[in-house]
Amino acid sequence: MSLYGKVALVTGGAQGIGRAVVQSLLLSSAKVAVVDLNKTCGEECKTQLDTEFGEGHCTFIQCDVSHGDALRDAFQSTVDQFGRLDIVINNAGINNEKNWEKTIQVNLTSVIKGTYLALEHMSKEYGKEGGTIINVSSMAAFMHSPHQPVYTATKHGVIGFTRAMADASSQGDYGVRINVLCPAFVDTPLLHSVEQEDNMGKFVKFKDDFKLRMDKFGVLPPSLIAEGMMRLIMDTSLNGAVMKITCSKGIHFHSYEPMSA
Ligand SMILES: NC(=O)c1ccc[n+]([C@@H]2O[C@H](COP(=O)([O-])OP(=O)(O)OC[C@H]3O[C@@H](n4cnc5c(N)ncnc54)[C@H](O)[C@@H]3O)[C@@H](O)[C@H]2O)c1
């Protein structure tokens, strides 16, 4: 299915998983705003994408998603440049147990803020045409890691928030589907943070144990995560879905007990 005429915003889109998703969106003919803190990476990414897809299909907006006003401006700038907004991927995330307050701000608070801003631009509640939001969690929400307690907590939070908002959207007739994606280990620069005391703090001493887990469970290519994202974007039956992607089972969904009143 083509996304011609649709506009997407991807946070943390300059490298890693976000970069792979941006590529897939452009291949499907969407226009894309790459929102990222890293100016060098973002500008390089835009140059490469302009060469591949031609100018005018994507834009780079430098923004720290943990700064609420800057994130609001990034959403507005996307709509000003491309005229509308249909797809929002709240993907930016960090792994920092030393500065764990920042990890909560980036991985959880900014996902909540990004979801609310997306609704302001897409929800029927605000007179808009609807759309779709994907929030990025992690398999760490299902297999908690002693090396990453706060990272694990934020990824649990992303799932709970997303599922609750998906129900709010269907009950409130927002016209916006809200889903969550949980990758296992993915081959991106983030994985290397396990080696660094600056990221891991006192948990760095567990790095060998962490690497054993990677050997045991394997490491996925970012392109497979992008494939999962595209499925969540295209399948209009999905709302409140929790997609997991692992080496052992590939792309699949978590199932929950039905709620009893
Ligand atoms: N790599 C993995 O093994 C893995 C596994 C499960 C989930 N995830 C999640 O996937 C998402 C993407 O991770 P990745 O592996 O691609 O990481 P990455 O470090 O390769 O890329 C993250 C991108 O986000 C940007 N970013 C970081 N902080 C930001 C901020 N405050 N504001 C704006 N942009 C910011 C970075 O500049 C970078 O371009 C994260 O939410 C991460 O938690 C990753």
Ligand SMILES: CCCCC/C=C\C=C\[C@H](O)C/C=C\C/C=C\CCCC(=O)O
């Ligand atoms: C310390 C560096 C961390 C860098 C990346 C951060 C987090 C990534 C977490 C992943 O989501 C992995 C979490 C848990 C376990 C992984 C895979 C489980 C697969 C299970 C299966 O195959 O059935």
